[in-house]
Amino acid sequence: MQTSKKIAVVGSGLVGSLLAIYLKKSGHTVHVYDRSPDIRKIQFSGRSINLAMSNRGWKALDGVGVGDAVREIAIPMDKRAIHLVDSLKFQNYGQEGESIYSISRGTLNRKMIDLAESAGAEFFFEQKIWDVTLASATLHIGETERGEWEDRKYDMVFGADGAFSRIRHRMQRQSMFNYSQEFLNIGYKELHIPANADGSHKLDKNSFHIWPRGEYMLIALSNLDGSFTCTLFMPFEGENSFASLTDRKEVEAFFEKNFSDSVDVIPNLAEDFFRNPTSTLVTMKCFPWTYTDKIALIGDACHAIVPFYGQGMNAGFEDITVLYEMMLVYGDDWEKVFSEYEKSRKPNADAIAELSYRNFLEMSTKTADDKFLLQKKIEKWFSDKHPDKWVPLYSRVTFSDRPYVEALAIGDFQNAIMEEVLRMENIENIWNFPEVENKILELLQSQ
Amino acid sequence: MQTSKKIAVVGSGLVGSLLAIYLKKSGHTVHVYDRSPDIRKIQFSGRSINLAMSNRGWKALDGVGVGDAVREIAIPMDKRAIHLVDSLKFQNYGQEGESIYSISRGTLNRKMIDLAESAGAEFFFEQKIWDVTLASATLHIGETERGEWEDRKYDMVFGADGAFSRIRHRMQRQSMFNYSQEFLNIGYKELHIPANADGSHKLDKNSFHIWPRGEYMLIALSNLDGSFTCTLFMPFEGENSFASLTDRKEVEAFFEKNFSDSVDVIPNLAEDFFRNPTSTLVTMKCFPWTYTDKIALIGDACHAIVPFYGQGMNAGFEDITVLYEMMLVYGDDWEKVFSEYEKSRKPNADAIAELSYRNFLEMSTKTADDKFLLQKKIEKWFSDKHPDKWVPLYSRVTFSDRPYVEALAIGDFQNAIMEEVLRMENIENIWNFPEVENKILELLQSQ
Structure with missing residues (x-):
């Protein structure tokens, strides 16, 4: 003592x-x-x-005996709900039973x-x-x-x-x-999806909702009272930016065009937009x-x-x-x-x-990059086949308490492997062939 | 106006x-x-x-008509005097007539x-x-x-x-x-070489004197009154460091061992060393x-x-x-x-x-690197043969007023060329053969 x-x-x-x-x-x-x-x-x-509480947060709370008190106000999210322009798809965060928690x-x-x-x-x-x-x-x-x-x-x-x-x-x-201190040229603004009249959530509460659009995106995380806290990330200046949306009509048209399935659930969109501050993001x-x-x-x-x-x-x-x-x-x-x-x-x-x-770079510049999407697809396919050999970076960061430096280093190693894989001839068509699987297994040996 | x-x-x-x-x-x-x-x-x-005044400094002074007044207190240095542990060698800064100026x-x-x-x-x-x-x-x-x-x-x-x-x-x-703001783990300390009794300089006044020793080094620049201002650069901590030199005897032994030809010309070495502050270096x-x-x-x-x-x-x-x-x-x-x-x-x-x-990195880590020295030797040899095709980076920075960004970019391009050249088989022995010259000429075309 x-x-x-x-x-x-x-x-x-x-x-x-x-x-x-x-x-x-x-x-x-x-x-x-x-x-x-x-x-x-x-x-x-x-x-x-x-907030999205994950393993490291819970460990610190449990370490002093207050984890359960916090679990009472947390909502598990086991998946991303990805709102594409014309469809909705779900993506699990980790293995069965692994969730992050909206608070x-x-x-x-x-x-x-x-x-x-x-x-x-x-x-x-x-x-x-x-x-x-x-x-x-x-x-x-x-x-x-x-x-x-x-x-x-x-x-x-x-x-x-x-x-x-x-x-x-x-x-x-x-x-x-x-x-x-380094500021991003992207800011963010809070918006709000209220609960239904009966107190239920307007969207699936156990999903992290994301509307990825490259340079800008919208996310929504559930609250206990049936509402969602939404956050719009967008450049300060430029074509699609906070500076470009100067009146109600522009904001509504922008959402109608880019986040059409959000419009019905954010009733006070323009009001929130102009009342809430635009905040900065700094490293x-x-x-x-x-x-x-x-x-x-x-x-x-x-x-x-x-x-x-x-x-x-x-x-x-x-x-x-x-x-x-x-x-x-x-x-x-x-x-x-x-x-x-x-x-x-x-x-x-x-x-x-x-x-x-x-x-941030991935979301803003790579989401439309075919090579990047192909890489993610191969990683997912290989990881599902060999969960012991390929723990995705996201899982290392989110569902483990191994040091972040280790996650970063192994992530870099995985990226180097994938770079070689993507250089394989005709990779677009053979991405799930045994030769790709063997190539990855062999490269993993070189660790 | x-x-x-x-x-x-x-x-x-x-x-x-x-x-x-x-x-x-x-x-x-x-x-x-x-x-x-x-x-x-x-x-x-x-x-x-x-100070070492060079082209950009003079241009600014001349631009408002005060260059000549400053030239009166400046001493041209057309070369480095490199004090190796057991020898002294000279290295011109640029072409005939190109100097930097000690002030x-x-x-x-x-x-x-x-x-x-x-x-x-x-x-x-x-x-x-x-x-x-x-x-x-x-x-x-x-x-x-x-x-x-x-x-x-x-x-x-x-x-x-x-x-x-x-x-x-x-x-x-x-x-x-x-x-x-980023501090180096290297500090510096001013030391002093006084004039001879007749007012003349104890070392060649038209040289930038440098005692390079890898992690630490001594430099000396001439003053009008016959003296030199010396600067010792050295890590704050570690084997050869400011922290390791705690009394007169240690300082004198350190100089005797590492800068032996400086000892006779710095009479108040230990006194200066302990009186003058150790200053920091920041970017x-x-x-x-x-x-x-x-x-x-x-x-x-x-x-x-x-x-x-x-x-x-x-x-x-x-x-x-x-x-x-x-x-x-x-x-x-x-x-x-x-x-x-x-x-x-x-x-x-x-x-x-x-x-x-x-x-700084070059001086502290690469001066003992054979590959690096070979690269410098090849660059010098090629530049002498083709002065129009290979302006050394130092000259671009020091003897021109072209933008620093351009110097950096061309320097990187030259480095990329030299990396390929250094990968040539048996380069240690064929470094001044026609095939190396042709290789460089060909790579320069790819610019």
Whole structure:
């Protein structure tokens, strides 16, 4: 057991709240700060993408005994429902029984804060942290950035304050701090499919609904109340873009043309479209994540990724799993806990950032590429025949807790194999012939 | 002629001062701010790397009529003097008459401020700019970051305040601002070779002296007063590192062993070593560089690069050349001036950043690589035979004003050719045979 410390967690989001539970159950005093009001007392913002909880997320929740409480608000999705322009097709995510879980961000966040409070963590809302003194783990809090500040000293501070973290902001101003933020030219907007009058879902609730259209796409994930949270991803500028849709008529015509089967189920389309903000998508990387035994960044605060692999929250929760493992191994040597934590997590955070960005590229540029579709078809065919020899990348990321770096490396190896296979003569016609199967088996031996 | 504007330039370094001259001569009111004291009144810092002025730098200076004033304080270097462990060899930089020019940073900066003042720019030293309001081009100045600030409103503000720019710092906090900073694990330290008693140089003054040793190296560039400014580049940590040299004896033994012919000419080696700071090396990229017609970043403030191509100042000066071209074309449409400036310069800044980083990799990892040395030998041999067909990359970057992107692209093409050449059977022995020459000629046709 560790010596009890006085710990501040900055950020009451999903990662901050779960971290607070872990720290509290490890015997520490835990204060959680947030600049926003208590999310349990306000309407959520209308700029959310529903969460897809998968293996890594569940592992972190179960590790501290709160998985079942969260399962009550989760809806399993065992397949994609792919809404093509003129047809609908389904695609299972994994093997029988494997699902990802749709959870509304607001609902989960409220639940997590409740759970953390029950565990004994104290929450302080509408407290704006403007700066931190790294060497003494002292928070500087005040109404405005230029006004009076009050100091709060802790034994250590966790920055769980998201992609635009103030804690990281201070660390960035040190020498030798590596940092990058890169925005996509794609934004997103929340839309809404309400429940039927009887409370049932208008679309299959156990599917992740996706309307892939190359550069832009629509997705919909189910909520407990029968509604769906939809997200439209689209370039900011250009032919089919947020900038090009300037009035109700244009929005309605665009949806009628491109997402025709969605029109009937999104009654307040134009209203939602112009009321809800258009949000940005950023990949943020940095290093180091910690400062001596005083400060540690966690979750989006040190590795914000684009949402196209559904792994943002899962990766943040896995940070906590790894941090806790280090706490168990290194006990009161917090400097070692922190350095082993960042050493273990940094390459994995980079790997899932890369995988998430590649998924964006795949969706926006490759969905219409015949070679790419043929590759996916061959992979699926081979994997079904040899499930032990070819675990699809998606399954490694989503249904296992093997490191992301391993998933990325094996994915690259699989891609290299498929490149060779696609170079086989007449591959379009012989793709499911024994010679292709043998070729793959042989190339797998070269691993 | 443009309508006269009231312009603030933040930063009185090389780029800020030269920009002030251009702006003043274009009819504007120019105020230059610097947080430091007037460099003309203080001892320079002991953390400098001497400058190597080349074509792009001279072009910018000559473009506003101050080249000759700077030539008076410049020493031509037409060759590298390569101090191997047991021998010294010379290598010309370019064709007959082509040189780069050694200039002390402090001397040049003082001269540039004098020239800018003569042109009518006003300088305000020890004025700390903490923030800027982008939309109104208002500077916020005060003694301390948290204390009272005074506002100074301008028509536009240029951020020429270097790699850690406060102006950029504000721009970074906008949405959709792409940014990265990446530190090398190599630092540098200034050392000093004094003049002989008669004022003459202890080493050949018309050479760029370099002691390449793979992971670490020493360089020396001549000053007007007979001295040389030396720079030691070395990893922060590890076997041969700044961390490993902790006392006089270790430093002296290290130099005796690795830079033996330098020991006699650096009398205060250990003293300098422990007095002078160890500085960091960073590559910084960002975009956008401008904000409407109000704010523009320039030089290191928007593209800090590592010094291994000797192009940092030259690239910053070339920013000014391009900005001025846009001023001539677009006149009072400053929004257009700014947008065309950043559009033109950004890819070139990325290209020279890449080239500079590659030169670091070459020096630290490839100098002992036989394949690499063979490649250089073949390139040299072919280029001497066909100077019109093979301009070495270094010459394109240093002795031309063709865009850096072009140099990078042609350099990559040359590398691809050399990769094929190096795959030729028995290339070690036939490297200067006609078949190699013909192979290169044939591959060049494929361009």
